[in-house]
Amino acid sequence: KSSIDNVTVEYVKDTIGAEIFGGLVGSAENTIINNCSVSGLNYVGNSNVVAGLVATLTDSTISNSSVTATVKAKQKVGGVVAENTSSVISNATGTVTINHDSTESAVLAGGVAATNSGEIKNSNISASINVTNGSSVKAGGVVAENNGTIELTVVSGNGIKIANEVSGDVVLGGVAAVNNATISDTTCSMTQVGSLRSGKNDIVG
DSSP states (O other): OEEEESOEEEOOSOBOOOSEEESSEEEEESEEEESOEEEEEEBOSOOSEEESSEEEEESOEEESOEEEEEEEOSSEEESSEEEEESOEEESOEEEEEEEEOOSSOEEEEESSEEEESSEEESOEEEEEEEEOSOSEEEEESSEEEESSEEESOEEEEEEEEEOTTOOSOEEEESSEEEESSEEESOEEOOSOEEEOOSSOOOEEO
16 A cells, blocks of 8 residues: 655645645545644635545545645535545544535535545544535535444534525534444534524434
8 A cells, every 4th residue: 555654734825726635635545644634724726526634535544634624615525535435534633614605516515524435433523514505415523424434533613504595405414414324432512503594394413
């Protein structure tokens, strides 16, 4: 496997990137990422898949790493990773703000990851997720869609807020919006998980 070890990235101005953007790397496959940090990231681009650390993570590991970032994306956006596929995220920490304001697209947003089919454990993230527009939303404090394992993880922060301008379906969860697998020994202590839309049958868990 390839490796990224003891790397620090400090952003000092607003950032615009490609269709897939990660504060550390855009995509990592068969990679060991250890003791890395991203700070000061304010991503203002209009990409499809964005995350504070790694946008797409496949058959890899992230350990002992941190992120302080504000990120936004049209489709999938996560505080640490956007797509976690068959990978392990452990001992991740950080403070993240996640925004979505595209009128065109549905969005998956999570404090740690948008989608998880691997493992997230022993992590602690403070997250604020704000969706001011869009066709539909799935948002969770840890992940939007979980098809893997989440354990021993804490999510805190300002929480999840959905504006009235969102036109389609909204599914929210303190830990996960949609869970198809395993969640254990995990805590959500967010200030708010809710929708500001009136007259809508939103699902809030």
